[in-house]
Amino acid sequence: MPAPGRAWPLVGRAAELDDLEVQLTEATDGPGGAVLLEGEAGVGRTSLVDELESCARLLGIRVRSGRTALGELGRSVDDGHARLVVLEDVHAWDDGELAVLAEASADGFPARTLVVLTLRPVPHRAAVTHVVSRWTRAGARYLELRPLPSPSAVELAEAIVGASLGPALRGAVSTAGGNPRFVVDIVTTAHDTGTLGAVEGGVDAVVPGWRGEVEQTVRERLAYLGRDVLGLLSTASVLGVSFVVVDLAALADQNVEDVWRTLRHALAAGVVQARGDRLVFRHDVVRAALYGGIPDDERRRLHERAAWTLREAGAPRAVVSAHLERAR
Ligand SMILES: Nc1ncnc2c1ncn2[C@@H]1O[C@H](COP(=O)(O)OP(=O)(O)O)[C@@H](O)[C@H]1O
Ligand SMILES: [Mg+2]
Numbered sequence: 001m002p003a004p005g006r007a008w009p010l011v012g013r014a015a016e017l018d019d020l021e022v023q024l025t026e027a028t029d030g031p032g033g034a035v036l037l038e039g040e041a042g043v044g045r046t047s048l049v050d051e052l053e054s055c056a057r058l059l060g061i062r063v064r065s066g067r068t069a070l071g072e073l074g075r076s077v078d079d080g081h082a083r084l085v086v087l088e089d090v091h092a093w094d095d096g097e098l099a100v101l102a103e104a105s106a107d108g109f110p111a112r113t114l115v116v117l118t119l120r121p122v123p124h125r126a127a128v129t130h131v132v133s134r135w136t137r138a139g140a141r142y143l144e145l146r147p148l149p150s151p152s153a154v155e156l157a158e159a160i161v162g163a164s165l166g167p168a169l170r171g172a173v174s175t176a177g178g179n180p181r182f183v184v185d186i187v188t189t190a191h192d193t194g195t196l197g198a199v200e201g202g203v204d205a206v207v208p209g210w211r212g213e214v215e216q217t218v219r220e221r222l223a224y225l226g227r228d229v230l231g232l233l234s235t236a237s238v239l240g241v242s243f244v245v246v247d248l249a250a251l252a253d254q255n256v257e258d259v260w261r262t263l264r265h266a267l268a269a270g271v272v273q274a275r276g277d278r279l280v281f282r283h284d285v286v287r288a289a290l291y292g293g294i295p296d297d298e299r300r301r302l303h304e305r306a307a308w309t310l311r312e313a314g315a316p317r318a319v320v321s322a323h324l325e326r327a328r
Pocket of ligand 2: 045046047
């Protein structure tokens with residue numbers, strides 16, 4: 001199994017890479033340019049810019065990365081060389097660094113240079129928003145990196161295990177919602193726990209009981225969301241993959257406005273998406289992980305409360321009794 005670093009090819013990003021290569025060529029031809037590459041945690045920003053850096057090196061373009069590369073942004077460094085400057089995860093930079101970064105856009109982009117900033121949509125911070133506005137006004141392009149389409153997610157999983165996926169493993173991979181980090185977590189956990197076995201035409205999860213390990217890993221990945229958001233999402237996980245916000249408010253004993261205010265961060269992070277008055281978990285594995293992390297007593301209590309809440313709200317009897325069932 002591949003060690004840290006990527007031992008499998010980049011999948012499903014041909015269009016994004018083409019787009020970035022065009023930006024790189026145009027910017028390094030003379031005028032300079034910038035791209036803001038935003039996407040949820042684990043969606044593959046680093047992998048994509050790594051690939052772009054390799055392309056740049058092949059083209060003889062100098063690559064600079066890391067916070068120390070901030071110094072490369074002054075116009076005065078123009079020495080006639082084409083450059084790619086990659087500034088990763090600016091959402092996590094401190095306010096002082098962000099102030100410098102915001103100011104660096106004041107003179108426009110350095111000549112013959114493409115600057116790529118990568119960031120997550122959360123945590124939401126004023127200093128980050130300020131950088132994004134300043135760079136946007138200066139003409140930076142915005143590129144949102146979306147989750148992989150499901151054929152690409154399967155292709156990624158197959159590249160890691162080196163075989164076709166059997167139905168159980170394929171089903172598990174589909175719970176990743178196209179997030180490559182979750183795909184990698186699922187497949188490597190299955191491997192590391194000795195779950196994988198040869199089946200006709202490929203490899204499948206042939207030993208049960210490994211999902212708990214995956215859920216544990218996923219919970220660790222979610223820690224950045226913070227206690228309030230995670231607490232509320234855990235409560236929501238009792239209601240299912242999609243839930244009505246009013247029901248969540250009742251279940252959590254909070255008012256609807258407060259629930260929306262807290263969940264705004266989960267929405268921005270791409271953990272849930274809004275569908276009218278409902279919210280939907282974007283990755284089933286996240287819902288399962290949060291649900292699996294609720295202590296037994298608490299989970300029973302929440303199911304019981306959900307049963308009453310939903311009955312009050314006029315939910316079908318079968319839904320109510322399913323909650324009562326799990327409250328035992
Ligand atoms: N398009 C892709 N093809 C193959 N592997 C990918 C792809 N995107 C991400 N990965 C893998 O998924 C994991 C998370 O990707 P990473 O680039 O670190 O995400 P981010 O920087 O957005 O948090 C890494 O293990 C990476 O190798
Ligand atoms: Mg990264």
